[in-house]
Structure formats: C-alpha cells, structure tokens
Amino acid sequence: MPKVYINDHEFEASEKDTVLTAVQKFGGYIPTLCYMNLKDINIENKPSSCRVCMVEIEGRRTLAPACTTPVFEGMKVKTHSRMAVEARRTAVQLLLSDHPQDCLKCPKNGDCELQKIASELNIVNNPYLGKTSNYDLDISAAIIRDPNKCIMCRRCETMCNEFQTVGVLSAIDRGFGAVVKPSFDMPLEETTCTFCGQCVAVCPTGALVERSYIDEVWKELENEEKHVVVQTAPAVRVALAEEFGYEPGTISTGKLVGALKLMGFDKVFDTNFGADLTIMEEATEFKERLENGGFLPMLTSCCPGWVKFIEHQFPDGSLSNMVDRID
Numbered sequence: 001m002p003k004v005y006i007n008d009h010e011f012e013a014s015e016k017d018t019v020l021t022a023v024q025k026f027g028g029y030i031p032t033l034c035y036m037n038l039k040d041i042n043i044e045n046k047p048s049s050c051r052v053c054m055v056e057i058e059g060r061r062t063l064a065p066a067c068t069t070p071v072f073e074g075m076k077v078k079t080h081s082r083m084a085v086e087a088r089r090t091a092v093q094l095l096l097s098d099h100p101q102d103c104l105k106c107p108k109n110g111d112c113e114l115q116k117i118a119s120e121l122n123i124v125n126n127p128y129l130g131k132t133s134n135y136d137l138d139i140s141a142a143i144i145r146d147p148n149k150c151i152m153c154r155r156c157e158t159m160c161n162e163f164q165t166v167g168v169l170s171a172i173d174r175g176f177g178a179v180v181k182p183s184f185d186m187p188l189e190e191t192t193c194t195f196c197g198q199c200v201a202v203c204p205t206g207a208l209v210e211r212s213y214i215d216e217v218w219k220e221l222e223n224e225e226k227h228v229v230v231q232t233a234p235a236v237r238v239a240l241a242e243e244f245g246y247e248p249g250t251i252s253t254g255k256l257v258g259a260l261k262l263m264g265f266d267k268v269f270d271t272n273f274g275a276d277l278t279i280m281e282e283a284t285e286f287k288e289r290l291e292n293g294g295f296l297p298m299l300t301s302c303c304p305g306w307v308k309f310i311e312h313q314f315p316d317g318s319l320s321n322m323v324d325r326i327d
C-alpha cells in the first residue's frame with residue numbers, strides 16, 4: 001500500500017489509485033471535467049483532455065493530470081498550489097475562449113459542469129479571445145446537439161460506443177476543427193441512434209441536451225377550450241422520485257398524479273395498464289411459438305429504441321426474427 005502525502009497529510013492509498021482517486025478517498029477535492037467513472041456499470045472515461053485536474057507533485061518538473069497519474073510510495077501532492085490552480089484557470093479559460101457565452105439562455109444553465117468550475121475558479125475575464133466555432137444545431141425530436149458547446153471530453157462517445165454499443169458519436173477532424181459528431185456529419189435522426197439519451201445524461205455542458213416540450217405543454221394547459229390529458233410511463237414515477245432526492249427505487253405515483261392535477265391536466269392516465277396488456281399479448285405469442293415450433297428465443301421490449309437497435313445493429317435477421325413487435 002503506497003503511502004502518499006496529500007497537502008502534507010499522510011494517507012495510505014491503494015496500488016491501483018490515481019492521484020484523483022486517492023485524494024477523493026482522503027476526502028479532498030480536485031475538479032474534473034473529462035473524467036467520468038460510473039462504477040455501477042463499470043464504465044470509465046479518462047482521455048486526460050481537459051487538464052482541469054492538474055496537481056503539483058514534488059520532484060516532477062511539470063504539473064500532472066490527477067485523473068491519470070498513478071500514485072507511488074512517498075508521493076507528495078499539492079492539490080491547490082498556486083501553480084496548479086493557475087493551470088486549471090488557464091485550461092478553463094481556453095475552453096471558454098471557444099464557447100458561446102450564452103449561459104442565461106442555455107438549457108444547462110445551473111446544471112453545467114463547465115459553468116460550475118468556471119465559477120469555482122473565479123473566472124470573471126478571459127485573456128484568450130479569438131476565433132470561435134460556428135456549427136449548426138442538430139435538432140431531432142428528442143435530442144439537440146450544439147457542437148459549439150462541445151469541450152471534447154468524449155464522455156458521450158464512451159457511453160454510445162462502449163456501453164450502448166451503438167457507435168454513433170466519435171471525434172472527427174484535428175486541432176481547432178476537432179469535434180464529436182456522427183460520421184459524415186449526419187443529423188442524429190439519419191443515423192442508427194436509438195435516442196437512448198445516455199450521451200445526454202453524461203454531457204457536462206449544453207452540447208447534448210434533451211429537447212424540451214415544456215412550453216408547448218404549458219400553452220395547452222392554459223387553453224381553457226382544450227381537454228388536456230397526460231399518460232405517464234411506468235419508469236417515470238421512480239426516476240422523478242430519485243431526481244427529488246428520494247432513495248433510488250422509491251415509487252412516487254401519488255405525488256406525481258397530484259402534481260400533474262395541480263398543473264392543470266384534466267385526466268391522468270397510467271401506462272401500466274397498457275404494459276400489462278402488452279405482457280399478456282407477449283405471453284400469448286410466446287406460447288404460440290413454443291407450441292407450434294416458431295422462432296425461439298423470443299426477445300421482446302415495448303421500447304421503440306430497443307427495437308430500433310435490433311433492426312439497425314442486426315439487420316441480417318439473425319436477431320430480428322426473435323423480436324416480438326407490438327406496434
């Protein structure tokens with residue numbers, strides 16, 4: 001077990017620790033942007049590209065990125081030396097030098113990791129001004145891509161390629177023109193994207209955001225001539241509870257229905273009933289296939305993204321034949 005010194009405090013790290021993980025276990029803080037470690041699903045992204053985690057290590061000529069530098073016996077780390085903090089400020093200023101300064105109308109305002117780090121580092125001016133990117137927005141039914149806000153952290157690419165195995169997003173071009181996009185610069189809607197939203201969930205900036213229909217909904221709710229109904233999917237009652245700080249898995253059906261009624265919906269329907277009917281239909285089809293020598297195994301999902309995944313990724317029919325489609 002290597003003994004390290006974090007800001008002069010002795011700490012026993014593990015052989016596998018990087019400076020970042022050792023400092024986190026010690027209870028310290030080093031800002032990160034490109035680094036992502038989703039332990040539950042065993043996904044790690046550490047391209048070491050943002051350089052906002054720079055630290056000073058005694059005896060080393062240059063600063064080191066904490067996220068990829070392994071610890072060693074006797075290592076002496078300064079997480080907040082003047083030189084390290086100045087390097088972080090410079091890294092963030094350089095990122096901001098090619099970033100639209102439109103926080104007030106950005107969908108990620110208040111929930112943006114770049115904004116948070118810029119604020120932590122007290123960045124109120126930027127000496128690095130010059131050429132800026134000018135990409136078109138890619139607006140699909142579910143996701144809005146704004147490559148002008150991409151900081152090349154590659155988290156989305158890791159999720160799309162390694163976790164979802166869809167492979168829609170990757171870094172293209174070099175130098176100033178480098179950006180993460182679908183191949184041939186295609187709009188997302190023309191790719192094999194399943195709109196799972198995993199890339200949106202991990203993007204630290206407003207480069208990938210969910211398309212919001214909130215204004216349209218409020219407009220209809222205010223229309224007294226209109227009878228407005230809402231139908232919620234089974235997962236929403238759990239996801240919403242988690243968003244409001246309840247234990248993962250907490251069911252918030254009552255609160256959800258109450259809130260929707262307060263907002264002004266005339267009727268609230270639950271997809272659970274439809275889901276039950278789907279399961280009955282699937283069971284019937286499975287029984288029929290089993291009894292009559294049909295194609296097995298039978299794969300089934302009511303998620304259109306999942307069906308799209310099978311159709312695009314296994315177009316030869318090897319898996320498509322197994323799919324039970326209820327449109």
Ligand code: SF4
Pocket residue numbers: 149150151152153154155156157180199202203204205207208
């Ligand atoms: S789109 Fe978002 S997640 Fe993907 S590389 Fe750019 S900033 Fe990172």
Ligand code: SF4
Pocket residue numbers: 156159160164166167168169192193194195196197198199200
């Ligand atoms: S939404 Fe599309 S681009 Fe994003 S991770 Fe899912 S499949 Fe990939």
Ligand code: FES
Pocket residue numbers: 031032033034035047048049050051052053054065066067068
């Ligand atoms: S978080 Fe370490 S280089 Fe980006």
